Amino acid sequence: MTTNLLEIDDLHITGQGESGEPFEIVKGISLRLKRGEVLGLIGESGAGKSTLGLASLGYARHGCRLVHGSIRLGGKELLGAPPGLLRTIRGVNVAYVAQSAAAAFNPAHRLEDQIVEAAVQHGGYSIAEARAEARRLYAKLRLPAPERFGQRYPHQVSGGQLQRAMTVMAMVPKPDIIVFDEPTTALDVTTQIEVLAAIKDAIRCEGMAALYITHDLALVAQIADRIMVLKDGKLVEEGPTAQILHAPRAAYTKALVNVHRVGGVMKPPSGKIPSLEVRGIDAAYGLLRVLHDVTLRLDHGRTVAIVGESGSGKSTLARVVTGLLPPLKGEIWLAGERLPGALAQRSKDQLRRIQLVYQMPDVALNPRQTIEEIIGRPLTFYFGHRGAERRRRVLRLLEEVELPAGFAGRYPAELSGGQKQRVCIARALAAEPEVMICDEVTSALDAQVADGVLRLLLRLQAETGLSYLFITHDLATVKAIADDIVVMYQGKIVQQGRKEEVLTPPHHPYTDLLLSSVPEMELGWLDRTLAEREARKARGERVMESADR
Amino acid sequence: MKTFARMPLSAKAGLLIVLVFAFAAIFGPWLAPHGEAEIVGDVWEPFSTTFPLGTDSLGRDILSRMLWAARNTIGVALAATLLSFALGMTLGYVAAVVGGWVDLVLSRLIDTIMAIPTLIFALVVLAVLPPSLLTLILVIAVLDSTRVFRLSRAVAMDVAVMDYVEVARLRGERLPWIIFREVLPNTLPPLIAEFGLRFCFAFLFLSSLSFLGLGIQPPAADWGGMVRDNANAISFGLIVPLIPAAAIAILTIGVNLVVDWQLERSSTVRRRA
Numbered sequence: 001m002t003t004n005l006l007e008i009d010d011l012h013i014t015g016q017g018e019s020g021e022p023f024e025i026v027k028g029i030s031l032r033l034k035r036g037e038v039l040g041l042i043g044e045s046g047a048g049k050s051t052l053g054l055a056s057l058g059y060a061r062h063g064c065r066l067v068h069g070s071i072r073l074g075g076k077e078l079l080g081a082p083p084g085l086l087r088t089i090r091g092v093n094v095a096y097v098a099q100s101a102a103a104a105f106n107p108a109h110r111l112e113d114q115i116v117e118a119a120v121q122h123g124g125y126s127i128a129e130a131r132a133e134a135r136r137l138y139a140k141l142r143l144p145a146p147e148r149f150g151q152r153y154p155h156q157v158s159g160g161q162l163q164r165a166m167t168v169m170a171m172v173p174k175p176d177i178i179v180f181d182e183p184t185t186a187l188d189v190t191t192q193i194e195v196l197a198a199i200k201d202a203i204r205c206e207g208m209a210a211l212y213i214t215h216d217l218a219l220v221a222q223i224a225d226r227i228m229v230l231k232d233g234k235l236v237e238e239g240p241t242a243q244i245l246h247a248p249r250a251a252y253t254k255a256l257v258n259v260h261r262v263g264g265v266m267k268p269p270s271g272k273i274p275s276l277e278v279r280g281i282d283a284a285y286g287l288l289r290v291l292h293d294v295t296l297r298l299d300h301g302r303t304v305a306i307v308g309e310s311g312s313g314k315s316t317l318a319r320v321v322t323g324l325l326p327p328l329k330g331e332i333w334l335a336g337e338r339l340p341g342a343l344a345q346r347s348k349d350q351l352r353r354i355q356l357v358y359q360m361p362d363v364a365l366n367p368r369q370t371i372e373e374i375i376g377r378p379l380t381f382y383f384g385h386r387g388a389e390r391r392r393r394v395l396r397l398l399e400e401v402e403l404p405a406g407f408a409g410r411y412p413a414e415l416s417g418g419q420k421q422r423v424c425i426a427r428a429l430a431a432e433p434e435v436m437i438c439d440e441v442t443s444a445l446d447a448q449v450a451d452g453v454l455r456l457l458l459r460l461q462a463e464t465g466l467s468y469l470f471i472t473h474d475l476a477t478v479k480a481i482a483d484d485i486v487v488m489y490q491g492k493i494v495q496q497g498r499k500e501e502v503l504t505p506p507h508h509p510y511t512d513l514l515l516s517s518v519p520e521m522e523l524g525w526l527d528r529t530l531a532e533r534e535a536r537k538a539r540g541e542r543v544m545e546s547a548d549r
Numbered sequence: 550m551k552t553f554a555r556m557p558l559s560a561k562a563g564l565l566i567v568l569v570f571a572f573a574a575i576f577g578p579w580l581a582p583h584g585e586a587e588i589v590g591d592v593w594e595p596f597s598t599t600f601p602l603g604t605d606s607l608g609r610d611i612l613s614r615m616l617w618a619a620r621n622t623i624g625v626a627l628a629a630t631l632l633s634f635a636l637g638m639t640l641g642y643v644a645a646v647v648g649g650w651v652d653l654v655l656s657r658l659i660d661t662i663m664a665i666p667t668l669i670f671a672l673v674v675l676a677v678l679p680p681s682l683l684t685l686i687l688v689i690a691v692l693d694s695t696r697v698f699r700l701s702r703a704v705a706m707d708v709a710v711m712d713y714v715e716v717a718r719l720r721g722e723r724l725p726w727i728i729f730r731e732v733l734p735n736t737l738p739p740l741i742a743e744f745g746l747r748f749c750f751a752f753l754f755l756s757s758l759s760f761l762g763l764g765i766q767p768p769a770a771d772w773g774g775m776v777r778d779n780a781n782a783i784s785f786g787l788i789v790p791l792i793p794a795a796a797i798a799i800l801t802i803g804v805n806l807v808v809d810w811q812l813e814r815s816s817t818v819r820r821r822a
Contacts, residue, residue, distance in 0.1 A: 322719055323719075324715070324718075324719070343718065343719070346721075348721050351719060351720060351721040352720075352721075355719075356716070356719060358712045358716075360712065363711050363712045363713065364712040364713055364716060365713055366713040366730075366731055366734075366735070367735065368734035368735055369730075369734075377720070378720060381720060381721070381722070382720075427716070431720070
């Protein structure tokens with residue numbers, strides 16, 4: 001019985017709603033974690049997985065309360081334990097790796113001082129011991145220059161390195177359990193694969209147990225021995241990784257496994273004047289050149305996907321096309337009409353014909369305007385619709401994006417992420433654009449919700465002949481909806497063409513890196529991919545690495 | 550009504566104080582038993598049924614003058630604060646939303662004004678200009694607007710980088726729409742709290758100017774001036790000058806209690822959002 005490191009029984013956690021009334025986040029979950037085992041917790045946002053992860057440290061977020069149940073760590077009850085006991089346990093017996101390492105490190109102190117802090121304060125290590133251990137782990141997690149790495153400040157290392165540094169911080173005091181809360185979600189695919197491999201390696205060698213929380217089933221399948229699927233604070237299904245992947249029992253798990261099966265109809269290229277044409281664009285922020293000679297063409301009613309990791313210049317391209325960032329040189333043509341580079345010089349009608357949908361619907365909607373005001377404004381601004389006519393059109397647009405008419409009077413805060421993104425799309429549609437730029441529109445959404453939004457975009461395209469410039473780092477999305485693909489790397493286009501051409505080998509080495517970094521829903525994908533890359537390197541082929549290195 | 554029931558005790562007390570003073574300011578002239586500058590008795594008469602708060606250095610009824618002064622003091626402070634907010638907020642928002650050299654010029658100009666000690670600046674300007682209520686309000690408003698500018702620029706900066714403001718820009722919206730429809734509603738809570746605070750400062754500033762003889766000119770009554778007129782009474786063991794001083798203190802406290810509650814409310818709302 002004592003082989004279990006962590007035992008959680010019938011745990012209930014409540015939080016506080018908008019107006020202060022309590023509601024249950026975790027509704028009676030039990031779990032067991034043995035030494036050396038990795039347990040994956042998976043579910044959409046709001047499933048209670050992060051709350052549960054924090055609870056295994058005996059911690060509840062501000063406003064949350066551990067109401068009922070029991071959390072035993074190595075036989076010690078944490079629920080209701082005095083703060084003194086919890087302090088000696090946290091960081092030493094159980095450690096936490098947060099989603100955003102950038103927000104978890106203090107920018108004013110050197111990395112090493114923060115990394116060894118818990119071990120020295122609670123773990124009984126001397127500073128020298130903790131430093132030596134940290135250096136050993138830097139090497140283990142494949143961080144560059146292990147001897148000097150800790151001397152840097154958080155802003156001097158990349159996102160992927162910082163996430164690994166945080167893992168080191170958790171590992172230095174040799175805890176029994178580490179809780180990983182979406183440790184790779186904020187990273188690019190190309191970086192994610194490396195961090196994931198490093199974490200997997202470290203856990204295996206150090207013999208620690210881990211709770212790995214994520215919304216990405218393909219990802220957790222690479223690292224977990226066992227998976228628990230959560231939904232709305234309840235356990236849906238639990239089982240060994242292989243069983244969850246290949247023989248899911250619950251309908252919800254099946255839906256998770258089968259996500260991203262959206263498929264577009266292949267459209268023949270049209271010979272007409274392209275909706276949007278970009279020729280030889282160079283752009284810079286100050287002295288920093290971010291786009292080099294970018295040329296692409298978007299035909300009427302088609303979708304061009306621009307893919308690349310962060311820093312590749314794909315969002316900058318969107319800013320140039322919309323006029324927010326005037327290019328240094330090059331031309332932008334909209335349906336045969338040359339557009340001025342700067343926003344201020346474009347006519348109202350030119351502005352209307354290009355619409356942008358943003359990544360984060362939370363900040364793209366004014367929280368103090370109702371949905372009707374938000375969608376109605378372009379109707380009034382561009383077409384002069386007012387009163388009953390405007391209202392009628394707003395309701396029709398809501399129907400277009402599959403939202404109930406009752407939403408018109410609501411405020412954005414009352415909507416879920418997916419619903420907000422639909423409102424953003426409705427606002428863009430209200431302007432009756434020819435080109436819609438979608439900047440990572442699905443990356444802030446849960447897989448199933450994202451699927452719904454993609455289906456909506458495809459349907460709208462089929463009905464109205466809209467052209468999409470689709471910016472994303474998610475190749476599964478690209479496969480699902482693109483007609484043409486443009487691969488960008490460090491501000492340059494490295495490959496472009498029809499989807500089937502780009503996706504079939506031989507690839508450009510960078511395209512290859514991107515494609516092979518997307519986690520696939522099968523056991524052993526991670527090890528196999530990494531082994532393949534090593535083998536190809538050994539054969540002397542050109543294998544690119546993420547710019548993050 | 551629901552908000553009132555949920556208010557903490559301190560905010561209720563503050564609101565009560567503010568309402569009492571507002572009542573006095575609005576209806577003071579009708580409530581006052583005597584005229585504003587009417588000499589009705591001896592110098593510094595003690596409290597009595599005829600003169601509930603005694604008389605002042607010229608034999609005027611203190612209670613009447615307190616009520617008359619409420620309108621002058623609060624009126625000038627309120628007008629000056631409203632004006633300073635109109636000015637400071639508009640400039641602050643323009644600086645934040647337009648940015649670039651507009652922001653640079655405005656910010657440096659405001660910095661220059663702020664570099665000169667406020668009281669000295671006011672003393673110099675008021676000594677040069679003809680004394681009138683309007684100049685007084687304008688001087689206080691302009692000096693106070695520098696602080697409002699700094700705050701509104703800072704809060705508007707945070708909002709101006711939001712995607713929904715960019716959406717409005719991309720739509721081709723003009724500056725007034727961006728400022729008043731997109732930015733203003735989202736920056737209001739901290740500014741409302743600041744309004745209460747700045748009102749207190751304007752009020753204290755006016756009182757100190759009056760005390761120095763440059764504020765509201767006699768025979769018009771105002772609390773700061775009343776403290777000065779009766780300052781000598783202290784040496785005779787009389788509490789007359791403390792009465793207007795107490796009025797100033799109590800209103801300041803009252804407004805601050807309400808402001809504290811507002812601040813608390815706006816910050817919790819933002820934490821949730």
